[in-house]
Amino acid sequence: MTQATGQLADQERDAAPRPDAEAAPEAPPPPARKRDAFFDNAKYLAIVLVAMGHAWEPLRDDSRAVSALYIVVYAFHMPAFIIISGYFSRSFDFRPDRVRRLLTGVVVPYVVFETAYSLFHRWAADDPSMPISLLDPWYLTWFLLALFVWRITAPIWRLVRWPVPVALCIAALATTSPDIGDDLDLQRVLQFLPFFVLGLRLKPEHFQLVRRREARLLAVPVAALTVVFAYWAVTRMNMGWFFHRDSAQELGSPWWAGVLMTFALFGCSLVLTACFYAWIPGRRMWFTALGAGTLCGYLLHGFLAQSASTWGWYGAGWLHTPPGAVFVTLLAGAVVTLLCTAPVQRLFRFALEPWMEWAFEKDPGEERHAK
Template sequence: MTNSLRPHGQQRAPLPPAQTPTSGVPSPRPPQTPHAGTTPAGPDAKPAKQRDAFFDNAKYLAIVLVAMGHSWEPLTDHSRAAEALYMVVYGFHMPAFILISGYFSRSFDMRADRLQRLVTGVAVPYVLFEIAYSLFKKTADDDPSHPISLLDPWYLTWFLVALFVWRLTTPLWKVVRWPVPLALAVAILASVSPDIGDDLDLQRVLQFLPFFVVGLCMKPEHFQLMRRREVRILSVPVFMAALLVAYWAAPRMSSAWFYHRDSAQELGVQWWAGVVMTLALFGCSMVLTACFFAWVPRRKMWFTVLGAGTLYGYLLHGFLAKGSRFWGWYDDYTWLYKPLGEIFVSLVAAAVITALCTPPVQRAFRFAMEPKMEWAFKRDAAELARSRSKSKS
């Protein structure tokens, strides 16, 4: 059986039971039935499972916050308020993405078709964009010495590496007795291990791991709890308190803690601070993520369709985000550091990321984001048997 959310009144598909799709987050792929893109034939065929607007809305709103956060980064050295807002948003936008990734990975196993989707939807985009980002840095930043290395993800591609590793380990987390405490223990050990190094950005992979495992353990009723009216009301003072705490902490605390890419020793503190901060940030991130989900619309909105293209927006906006630094846009227009300028930057970031998630952009870059690559894989034995039976009939 599957724990995925099911629209009211929809009947289960005939045996074998349909399983929850394993699309990643951000993900370009809509949830699919076993034969994606086809309409069931025959008078007894059941209607295809519909997307849940809540998750598409959550993915779109989270990717907008990601883009805004990247646009605020140059402003944080000049504005304490911008730094506080930056810290609050970084406290939950990636944890929210990762949690949803885990939730939609619950049915992942080592079945051939799922491994193929993992390769074409995660591994191949990683290779292509890691090369593209490296070439972009060489030229736009005038840095010819920057290496092209698939072992050292640069900028946004770390998420694809992490998603690949997390999903491969999904069967393990489904059989252990206490998956979340174990994942937290792994994250804590990573936070106090400076020798892990930069290969495959393993610090981030391991320190963000608990959010993915929480998603694996969640059920539809958990999201229903977060949608309750009292949770929405309570989330308002919680967010206000978080902003006040962040405003106080801004000059006293490094925002690098929220990136989860360094050990405690690399951040210049004692090892035990890594233990404390990992647990504290995990708790804060889970609370803020719940508050974020509480305000995500449940119904279909004008931007719901964009939730299927968040991987496009995520990876493509990185060229503009980094280009704005390489080309000195923030230095050329000093008015951007004033309150109205900060608002302008936020609106531009939201507009750009929205445009990059639209269907025309998806069609233009589908060759890189979700290539079919049928030539690279053996055909499934059951599919071959079906093809032979059809040819004989």
């Protein structure tokens, strides 16, 4: 769900009313839309959880507790972020300025980082056979491609009478279809679709409901029980369900299990996402400004995560002990925090928020308003 991300802040700007192109030229421009600290805080904390989850991957085989926390986090961290992305896409249409921001803030970063990740893997893993394919997103770039697909379908979901149930049915059908393949990472696009559509339908008062004191108090035992359940379930279920990238048959289950798991995981993810939102502060915090750089932190930390697995950074035995797991967790949080800061955003603005006015025709409506 910016200044350097090129997607979520664009969505926030989209939510602001468009100045009337026929208004009197003497009229002063409307004031800039004020950012909501709650959403910036939520985006930052969600990205921190993403980085921590990636840092835990090499530790899962040595710790059942780490594995339990891993599946709990994976049950809601991307849904929480995707719901916010959908929420700020509510007013998206094919108005020229919004399409331009979609292209420069989502499509261009996708092309740049898909190419960069592929070249990096070729070099780091000494794998010259690694293809550069914009049709088969690799590692973290799937989210950019998914966001593009979801956003261009946003006007359709505003017309559908029961958008969330329809999106859930599409997601369930995807899990029964192993022939979908890896092109465009459609399994993830379709299986995560209900969360985006839900975000499209939410209103500010819905977020207020989960931020009430009663919700905060209830979130504590719910989260604690979820961790306990995950500790029990981690050796009894396939973690692949939480990645939303495979069909039921590819996970070794019958097709109907995919339908059941789609609805079960959607409900589980919503409950945990509500718990997560319940404890997000609504006031400005020291990390609030970092919410504007979440895509920067998301994409850049992937190079470090890949380096860790390729170059054996987890070789030290003490890292596989409880103190080592704590150290890895704190280090991941610190690194992704650094990558979300304004200096890093400015350094990578050429890729995440490129100036591309030269590539687009001038909108006549904007020209009239500028006169």
